[in-house]
Amino acid sequence: MNAGEFESVYREYAPALIGYARRCVGRFDVAEEIAGEAFLELYRNRESIRREQLPAWLFTVVRNRAIDYWRRQRREAPLPSAAGELPDPAPAPMDEGLLNHPELNQAHRLCLTLRYVHGMSREEIAEVTGLREAQVKGYLRYALELLRKALAVRKDEDRP
């Protein structure tokens, strides 16, 4: 691959590679750093990398960088020791049946789960999912409105 091809390669693969990096590290800023570093690594090795090795080569670099990132995170803040611990005995704050409402789509369910089962803030949900915070707010609001109406209908039907 020559230097002139670098920009076209970047244009072709950057959107998906940055998205993949987000899945690997769960943070916008870190994902953009490691994706950028992967392309720089490609540039430094451009004489030896063939076009047909892409995009697999780039994805491998991003994943390796992500492993390094999490390894450093572990050293600084070890994972909570979950081995051998009992699951949280408190009941789940959200009725699982509500999450299965047929009018909720995948995004609604994921945002509700991350918010009301796993206690994430909207900002954190945005980082994990790759959505904008405004989108997360919208999905949550729509889903809660829908469930509120469904619950009202259910109460009416249960009334003798």
Place this chain on the structure above:
Amino acid sequence: MKTPDNHWDEQERRLAAELGLRPPRPRPGCIRPDRLMAFSERALDEPAQREVEEHLATCPECASLLTQLREWETPAATAEEVAAVWARIAPRAHQPARVAWRGRMWWLAAAAAAGLAAIPLLMAPAPPEAPRMVGRAPSPPAIRVVEMSMTEPAPVRLPLDGLLVWRNHRAAAAPPPETLELAAALEPYRKGDFAAAAERLAAVSASQPDSYEALFYRGVSLLMLDRAPEAAASLAQAQALAPDSQKREAAWYLALAQLREHKVAAARPALEAACQSGSRFAPTACGILRHLAAPRAPTSTR
């Protein structure tokens, strides 16, 4: 200090109160969702991967979330985000900071680009590992791309119901014997001993002919051993049994096995579907299709 309550605005608070939901709180002892997502992409180091696996065996909420995260299609970066990363790397790649993409001029001031480039990177440069390649005899150029494809073993996902009940200290019942049999057969697979895994999973398939997992992981094991015809046969059977959430993955590995058999026409539909899907297989699938479509230079004859 930020707390989830601070982000719980009045409207959400009102709606949640009507549904009887209490303010969201992180689950103590559970894996953070961002780490779970990384786990789904095998982007944690080995000790962390094992810790997550052990936790998943005891936590149905995290296991359920992992399924959702695996099926979630993370959006690709926007044009603005792509341009921002370009601004950061362009000076170091001796590229012009100003580029014209899709007819628009992205004007990136040299001073701003230099400023962005000064942001310290998290990672020290290190030689990247080459994508895994299975040794095989020389192949036609059209298929050589398969050797460059990232063929990674699929992460293990077991039907956890039985194991969860067993490992939960509040339950007395042991998991079904077939679940234990499958879990034992997958141990060599987890350790990368694909030959042993293929043999043990063949035995599981014989006793559990409807087990999608046994057929699928046996197929992937055979693919890793470059036994393409056997892999394709096992993966084809797995694809027929695959639940909806696993169909895409089964189709992907079957396509890779078919490519290794030089059956490009058979693999093409699955590659095209993957390329258009936006899934994590999409970039590699699109790369393979582009390579297959590229004109070939005539090869010399002896």
